[in-house]
Amino acid sequence: MLLSINDLHASIADKEILKGVHLEVNKGEVHAIMGPNGTGKSTLASVIAGREVFEVTHGEITYQGKNLLKMAVEERAREGIFLGFQYPVEIPGVSITNFMRTAVNEIRKYKGLDPLSGIDFMRLMEEKKKLVEITSNLTNRSVNEGFSGGEKKKNEIFQMAMLEPTLAILDETDSGLDIDALRIVANGVNKLRRPDNAFVVITHYQRLLDYIVPDFVHVLFEGRIVKSGGKELALELEEKGYDWIKKAQE
Amino acid sequence: MESDSNNILHEVTKQEYKYGFVTDIDTEFAPRGLTEDTIRFISAKKNEPEFMLEFRLKAFRHWLTMKQPDWAHLTIEPIDFQDIIYYAAPKKKKELSGLDQVDPELLATFNKLGISLEEQKKLAGVAVDAVIDSVSVKTTFSETLSKYGIIFCSFSEAVQKHPDLVKQYMGSVVPYSDNFFAALNSAVFSDGSFCFIPKGVRCPVDLSTYFRINAANTGQFERTLIVAEEGAYVSYMEGCTAPQRDENQLHAAIVEIVALKDAEVKYSTVQNWYPGDKEGKGGIYNFVTKRGICKGSNAKISWTQVETGSAITWKYPSCILLGDNSIGEFYSVAVTNNHQQADTGTKMQHLGKNTRSTIISKGISAGKSNNSYRGLVRIAKNAVNSRNYSQCDSLLLGSACGAHTFPYIQVENKSSIVEHEATTSKISEDQLFYCQQRGIDMESAIGLIVNGYAKEVLRQLPMEFAVEAQKLLSISLEGSVG
Numbered sequence: 001m002l003l004s005i006n007d008l009h010a011s012i013a014d015k016e017i018l019k020g021v022h023l024e025v026n027k028g029e030v031h032a033i034m035g036p037n038g039t040g041k042s043t044l045a046s047v048i049a050g051r052e053v054f055e056v057t058h059g060e061i062t063y064q065g066k067n068l069l070k071m072a073v074e075e076r077a078r079e080g081i082f083l084g085f086q087y088p089v090e091i092p093g094v095s096i097t098n099f100m101r102t103a104v105n106e107i108r109k110y111k112g113l114d115p116l117s118g119i120d121f122m123r124l125m126e127e128k129k130k131l132v133e134i135t136s137n138l139t140n141r142s143v144n145e146g147f148s149g150g151e152k153k154k155n156e157i158f159q160m161a162m163l164e165p166t167l168a169i170l171d172e173t174d175s176g177l178d179i180d181a182l183r184i185v186a187n188g189v190n191k192l193r194r195p196d197n198a199f200v201v202i203t204h205y206q207r208l209l210d211y212i213v214p215d216f217v218h219v220l221f222e223g224r225i226v227k228s229g230g231k232e233l234a235l236e237l238e239e240k241g242y243d244w245i246k247k248a249q250e
Numbered sequence: 251m252e253s254d255s256n257n258i259l260h261e262v263t264k265q266e267y268k269y270g271f272v273t274d275i276d277t278e279f280a281p282r283g284l285t286e287d288t289i290r291f292i293s294a295k296k297n298e299p300e301f302m303l304e305f306r307l308k309a310f311r312h313w314l315t316m317k318q319p320d321w322a323h324l325t326i327e328p329i330d331f332q333d334i335i336y337y338a339a340p341k342k343k344k345e346l347s348g349l350d351q352v353d354p355e356l357l358a359t360f361n362k363l364g365i366s367l368e369e370q371k372k373l374a375g376v377a378v379d380a381v382i383d384s385v386s387v388k389t390t391f392s393e394t395l396s397k398y399g400i401i402f403c404s405f406s407e408a409v410q411k412h413p414d415l416v417k418q419y420m421g422s423v424v425p426y427s428d429n430f431f432a433a434l435n436s437a438v439f440s441d442g443s444f445c446f447i448p449k450g451v452r453c454p455v456d457l458s459t460y461f462r463i464n465a466a467n468t469g470q471f472e473r474t475l476i477v478a479e480e481g482a483y484v485s486y487m488e489g490c491t492a493p494q495r496d497e498n499q500l501h502a503a504i505v506e507i508v509a510l511k512d513a514e515v516k517y518s519t520v521q522n523w524y525p526g527d528k529e530g531k532g533g534i535y536n537f538v539t540k541r542g543i544c545k546g547s548n549a550k551i552s553w554t555q556v557e558t559g560s561a562i563t564w565k566y567p568s569c570i571l572l573g574d575n576s577i578g579e580f581y582s583v584a585v586t587n588n589h590q591q592a593d594t595g596t597k598m599q600h601l602g603k604n605t606r607s608t609i610i611s612k613g614i615s616a617g618k619s620n621n622s623y624r625g626l627v628r629i630a631k632n633a634v635n636s637r638n639y640s641q642c643d644s645l646l647l648g649s650a651c652g653a654h655t656f657p658y659i660q661v662e663n664k665s666s667i668v669e670h671e672a673t674t675s676k677i678s679e680d681q682l683f684y685c686q687q688r689g690i691d692m693e694s695a696i697g698l699i700v701n702g703y704a705k706e707v708l709r710q711l712p713m714e715f716a717v718e719a720q721k722l723l724s725i726s727l728e729g730s731v732g
Contacts, residue, residue, distance in 0.1 A: 049687050050686075050687075051683060053679075072686075072691075073683065073686040073687060074686045074687075074689050074690060074691045074692075076687075077686065077687050077688055077689035078689045082687075083687050085684065085687075088684070089678065089680040089681050089684045091681055091684070091685075091698070091699060091702055092702055092703065093701070093702030093703055093704070093705040093706070094698055094699065094701070094702035098698070099685075099688070099698065100688075102690055102694065102698060103685075103688040103689050103690055106689045106690050106691070106694065107689040110689070142702065159688065163688065163689070
C-alpha cells in the first residue's frame with residue numbers, strides 16, 4: 001500500500017470541508033477523483049501535500065507505512081509526494097533551471113546522495129524537456145512569471161518529470177487547457193507511469209480521462225467519496241451529470 | 251612543527267610593516283576628543299605636507315559650525331564626538347593560534363558563505379601561511395599594475411608619493427563643507443585607498459581592497475579617491491561579505507570618483523558591518539558620503555551596492571553628470587533585519603546634455619527593521635534631452651518591519667524624460683508553499699525568492715562577488731520568517 005487515507009476530516013477557518021474521506025492507492029495505479037466544484041477535491045490534494053491552513057481534525061494518512069500528517073511539507077516532497085498545482089504561483093527572478101536545481105539537490109541530499117554536477121543536471125533537464133515536449137526557452141524564464149495558462153501546466157508536468165515522484169497528485173491540471181496542451185500534459189503523465197509509482201488525478205471533466213486512462217474513478221461529493229468504480233464510471237458521469245450523484249445522495 | 255611555523259609566521263607578520271605607509275609610525279593614540287591639536291597631531295603623525303593639514307583644519311573649522319543632520323528617516327542615539335579617539339596607530343589585530351579560539355557562530359557563518367579555511371583564518375585574525383601568500387600576491391599585483399601606469403595604494407602613501415594628484419582631486423567631488431559627516435571625515439580621516447588610471451588605460455583586473463593588506467585597519471574614517479583619466483576604465487570592489495566587527499561605533503567614510511572624458515568607473519561594494527544583536531544592542535553607525543563626477547563627455551559611473559550590515563546606514567552614492575552624454579547608474583540591494591535602520595538611495599544630478607541615469611533599488615525589510623529609499627533626480631535647465639529611469643521596489647518579510655520611499659524629482663527643461671516605478675510586495679505563503687512542496691525548506695526558499703527579487707542588482711556585481719553576495723542575502727534573513 002502506497003497511500004492509505006482513513007476517515008479524514010479537515011477544515012479551514014472552522015469550516016469542515018472533508019468529512020470522512022477513505023482512499024487507498026497502490027503503486028502502479030492511476031486514480032481519478034471527480035466531483036462538482038466546491039466539494040473538497042483541492043482540499044484533499046492540499047492536505048496530502050501538507051498545506052498548513054487546513055486543519056486535520058480527525059483521521060489518518062499513512063504513506064509508505066509512515067504517518068504522513070507528522071511530516072513537514074518539504075519532507076513529504078522529499079519522500080516522493082508531488083503536487084501539480086491548479087494555480088501555480090509566480091516567483092519573479094528565479095529561473096526554472098535554478099529552481100529545479102535547488103529542488104533536485106535538496107531531495108538528493110535528503111537521500112544521502114551527492115548533488116548533481118552542472119553538466120549532469122543540464123543533461124537531465126534536456127532529457128525531461130524532450131519527454132514533456134517543452135521548448136528550451138521556457139526553462140530560462142522565471143518560474144511561472146508571465147506564463148500562459150498552458151505554459152504553467154506544462155511547467156508543472158516538467159517539474160514532475162524532473163523530480164520523479166512516487167505519488168503524484170495533479171490538481172485540476174486540465175483546467176483552462178486547449179486540446180493541444182491537454183494532450184501534451186496527458187502524454188507526459190502516460191510516459192511517466194511506472195509500476196513503482198502512482199497518480200491521483202483530480203479533474204472536473206471527463207475530457208482528461210480520454211487521454212489518461214485511470215484504473216479507478218472516485219466521486220467526491222460534499223467532503224466524502226460517495227462512489228468508486230472503474231474507468232467506465234467517468235463515462236457514466238459524463239453522460240448523466242453530477243445531478244445523478246446529488247439525487248442518489250438525497 | 252606547529253611552533254616552528256608559528257615562529258616563521260611571527261617573523262613574516264612583523265615584516266608586513268615594510269609594505270605599507272605604517273613603517274614610520276609609533277604605536278600611539280591621540281588624546282580622546284577633537285580639537286585643532288588633535289588634527290595637528292594626526293597630520294604630524296602621518297608626516298603630511300602642509301596642504302593636507304590646511305585641508306583638515308579648514309574642514310574642522312567648518313564642521314564646528316555644522317549640526318548633525320536629522321532629516322533622514324532614522325532614530326539615532328546622540329553621538330558624543332568628544333568621546334572618540336580620532337587617531338590610533340594601525341595596530342595588528344590580536345592573533346589567535348587556531349580556529350578553535352574563534353567564536354563558533356562566526357565560523358558557522360564563514361562556512362555558510364563558503365569561505366575557504368585559509369581565508370577564514372585570515373578573516374578571524376588567526377595567523378596563517380595566507381599572510382605570506384597575500385604579501386607575495388600583493389607584490390606581483392602591484393608590479394603588474396605599474397606596468398600600465400596604474401597607481402593603487404593607500405591614501406597615506408598617495409599623499410607622500412603623489413601629492414600633486416591628491417591635491418588636484420581630493421575634495422573636488424565631495425567638498426569638506428558638503429555635509430556634517432563629510433566635514434568630520436575631511437578633518438580626521440585615517441586612511442583609505444587611492445586609485446589612478448591614466449589616459450587610455452583599461453585596468454586589466456578588478457581592483458579590490460582585498461589586495462591592500464592594511465586596508466583592514468582603516469575602517470572608521472576611511473577616505474577613497476578614484477580617478478579615471480580620459481578613456482580609462484576600472485572596476486573597483488570594496489568591502490567583504492564576511493561579517494566585520496569593529497570596536498568603533500561611528501563610521502563616516504568618503505568616496506570620491508572622478509571620470510574624465512570617455513572614462514568608465516564601476517564601483518561595487520558589499521557592506522556587512524556588525525548590525526548589532528537581535529535586540530538592537532551595539533552595531534555600527536555607517537554614515538557615508540559617496541559621490542562621483544562624470545567630468546567629461548561620454549563618461550560613465552556605475553555604483554552597485556549590497557548593504558546587509560550596520561545598525562544604521564545613511565548612504566547615498568551619487569553621480570554628477572556634468573559631461574554631455576554621460577551616464578550614471580545606481581544598483582542597490584539593502585537588507586535590514588531585527589532592529590536595523592537604513593536610509594539609503596542616490597542622487598543623480600543631470601547637468602550636461604543628453605545625460606542618462608538608471609536607478610534600480612531593491613529594499614528588503616524583515617524583523618522590526620526600517621528600510622527607506624531616498625533618491626533625488628535633478629535635471630538642470632541645460633541638461634536637454636536627458637533621461638532617467640528609476641525603479642524602487644520594497645519586499646517585506648513579516649508584519650513588524652517598515653519600508654519607505656522618498657523620491658525627489660526636479661526637472662527644469664521640457665525635452666527630458668523621467669520615469670519612476672515603485673512596488674511593494676511581500677513573500678507570499680503561496681510562494682513558500684510552492685517551494686516547500688518541491689522539497690526546498692523554508693530558509694532556502696526565502697533565500698531563493700529574495701535572490702530572485704534582487705537579481706537585477708546582483709548581476710551587476712563582478713562574478714565572484716555576486717556568488718558571495720547571494721549567500722550573504724540568504725544568511726542575513728535567516729530566522730526572519732516562520
